[in-house]
Amino acid sequence: MTDSTPAPKPLRATPTDVLAATSSADVLITHEDIDRAHDRERVWHTRSQRGFRSRARLLWLLVGPGILVMLGENDGPSMLSYAATGARFGIGFFLPFVILTFLMACVVQEMTVRLGAATHRGHAELIFDRFGPFWGWFSMIDLMVGNFLTLVTEFIAIRAGLGFFGIPPFVSVLAAWLVLFAALMAHRYWTWERVTLLAAMFNLVFVPVALLTHPHWHAIGSALFTWKPLPGGLTQDTVLVLLADIGATVTPWMLFFQQSAIADKGLTTHDIRFGRFDTMIGAALAALAALATIIATAPLFAHGMAAGNFEAAEFAQALRPFVGQWGSTLFALGMFEAGMVAAVTISTSSAYAFGEVAHRPHSLNLPFRQGKSFYLVLILEAAAAAALVLIPGIPLVYIVLVVNVIAVLAMPPALLFLYMLVNDREIMGDLVSPRWANILALGVVIILIAAGLLFGISVVAPHALAGIGGS
Amino acid sequence: MKNDSDPGSVDLNSIVASLEPDQLISAKEKLHVPRRRLTGAEMILFWALRIYLVLMFGVVLYQVFTTVK
Numbered sequence: 001m002t003d004s005t006p007a008p009k010p011l012r013a014t015p016t017d018v019l020a021a022t023s024s025a026d027v028l029i030t031h032e033d034i035d036r037a038h039d040r041e042r043v044w045h046t047r048s049q050r051g052f053r054s055r056a057r058l059l060w061l062l063v064g065p066g067i068l069v070m071l072g073e074n075d076g077p078s079m080l081s082y083a084a085t086g087a088r089f090g091i092g093f094f095l096p097f098v099i100l101t102f103l104m105a106c107v108v109q110e111m112t113v114r115l116g117a118a119t120h121r122g123h124a125e126l127i128f129d130r131f132g133p134f135w136g137w138f139s140m141i142d143l144m145v146g147n148f149l150t151l152v153t154e155f156i157a158i159r160a161g162l163g164f165f166g167i168p169p170f171v172s173v174l175a176a177w178l179v180l181f182a183a184l185m186a187h188r189y190w191t192w193e194r195v196t197l198l199a200a201m202f203n204l205v206f207v208p209v210a211l212l213t214h215p216h217w218h219a220i221g222s223a224l225f226t227w228k229p230l231p232g233g234l235t236q237d238t239v240l241v242l243l244a245d246i247g248a249t250v251t252p253w254m255l256f257f258q259q260s261a262i263a264d265k266g267l268t269t270h271d272i273r274f275g276r277f278d279t280m281i282g283a284a285l286a287a288l289a290a291l292a293t294i295i296a297t298a299p300l301f302a303h304g305m306a307a308g309n310f311e312a313a314e315f316a317q318a319l320r321p322f323v324g325q326w327g328s329t330l331f332a333l334g335m336f337e338a339g340m341v342a343a344v345t346i347s348t349s350s351a352y353a354f355g356e357v358a359h360r361p362h363s364l365n366l367p368f369r370q371g372k373s374f375y376l377v378l379i380l381e382a383a384a385a386a387a388l389v390l391i392p393g394i395p396l397v398y399i400v401l402v403v404n405v406i407a408v409l410a411m412p413p414a415l416l417f418l419y420m421l422v423n424d425r426e427i428m429g430d431l432v433s434p435r436w437a438n439i440l441a442l443g444v445v446i447i448l449i450a451a452g453l454l455f456g457i458s459v460v461a462p463h464a465l466a467g468i469g470g471s
Numbered sequence: 472m473k474n475d476s477d478p479g480s481v482d483l484n485s486i487v488a489s490l491e492p493d494q495l496i497s498a499k500e501k502l503h504v505p506r507r508r509l510t511g512a513e514m515i516l517f518w519a520l521r522i523y524l525v526l527m528f529g530v531v532l533y534q535v536f537t538t539v540k
Binding site for chain 1: 483485486487489490491493494495496497499500503504505506507509513516517520521523524526527528530531533534535537538
């Protein structure tokens with residue numbers, strides 16, 4: 001705790017406040033408190049020991065939300081966007097561009113680490129409490145609409161990934177929904193986090209697929225260090241893909257999820273360093289998988305294959321001549337995994353936000369009886385999204401790209417809330433953002449708004465793109 | 472203090488000691504972060520970004536409409 005922080009005093013409960021509260025007969029120690037306390041005891045015990053092994057164990061105990069949020073955002077639409085990027089534009093411009101987007105994600109998510117550890121509260125709850133319900137509801141509507149649309153695209157990826165193996169859409173979508181349901185059965189944040197982390201690691205399956213294409217390492221090195229221009233210049237299509245790739249790494253649900261998960265996991269101000277490290281590990285792993293996907297589909301660009309409207313299964317099939325049966329199978333499984341993990345994390349982010357705003361219990365440590373509304377929101381939102389995907393004739397790839405674009409457009413207002421909260425000395429005390437972090441955060445906001453405006457111009461006045469460097 | 476889980480199975484004092492004071496659910500429910508007053512500049516920024524979002528959603532709908540057509 002930072003209760004020794006000089007004036008102005010943080011508005012968080014002080015030990016004196018809580019001592020007064022806990023000495024009252026009305027105080028209830030909940031199941032959630034007990035589970036979280038057990039997790040914290042393990043952390044304190046490990047922290048009290050010296051040596052490399054105890055440091056490594058501490059890292060193991062504290063990582064989770066950052067890796068999950070980053071690999072969770074390497075979701076169905078993101079991986080399809082990366083695949084479309086490699087197939088349509090190759091690696092020259094987009095490899096360094098994708099690294100830039102992950103750096104932006106690190107800047108943004110680091111703020112949620114500090115905010116969650118300092119306040120022990122979720123993002124939606126803080127927005128409602130600090131800015132009032134008027135702005136709170138705006139923020140919630142943005143989140144809920146974005147989350148639902150994104151969830152639909154996750155089930156699109158699941159359906160498309162399993163479609164490669166000839167599994168009918170109804171069976172694949174139902175199976176995915178049952179897996180999501182089963183992941184909640186432990187009623188324990190720790191177990192849920194570890195199971196989901198294990199599944200999320202499967203995102204790296206795109207790395208062997210990329211290696212199977214026998215990539216030209218010199219060309220990759222050259223792309224990374226020289227940042228080639230956009231093939232074909234700036235057009236409506238390239239702007240759509242640019243925004244889709246940004247939306248593949250920075251989206252509103254990530255802010256809500258990581259802060260709520262940090263509060264649910266019980267991280268404190270002592271753990272911020274590990275929380276940052278967790279976020280950076282997640283970003284590095286997710287960037288590796290993203291770059292691998294672009295590299296894996298780049299042969300389609302090199303061979304001039306039109307892959308503009310490919311779905312996941314079609315990408316896997318088109319890649320078969322370059323990566324063989326195993327490679328295309330791994331690619332399809334990777335798409336399924338990307339959709340599956342994101343369906344779990346995104347529906348959880350909605351459930352957290354709903355619980356925080358409705359003042360209902362909201363924790364993965366809750367037994368079903370006590371967290372009925374939390375679990376029902378999670379399960380029913382996923383069920384509704386899954387059902388929509390079964391409507392025949394939906395232009396799946398187009399929906400995927402548009403949903404990523406919507407995520408980018410919704411980011412600046414979400415970032416303003418985050419920026420103001422993390423600079424609010426009354427709730428953050430000495431943990432307010434330093435000047436360099438604010439400059440980086442404002443840089444991200446400017447890039448996102450500029451990208452949004454560029455998209456607007458490309459749609460409303462496509463000829464104007466020629467005036468700003470397009471063709 | 473009361474325990475809504477399994478009475479007698481846990482040491483309630485150790486629970487309180489393991490958590491930071493404001494991590495207890497009871498404390499979170501009782502002590503909320505107070506509301507802050509937004510300055511004029513902040514209100515303008517909030518509204519400007521809200522209008523930006525609405526306009527951009529309009530652009531997305533227009534693009535979807537033209538693509539479908």
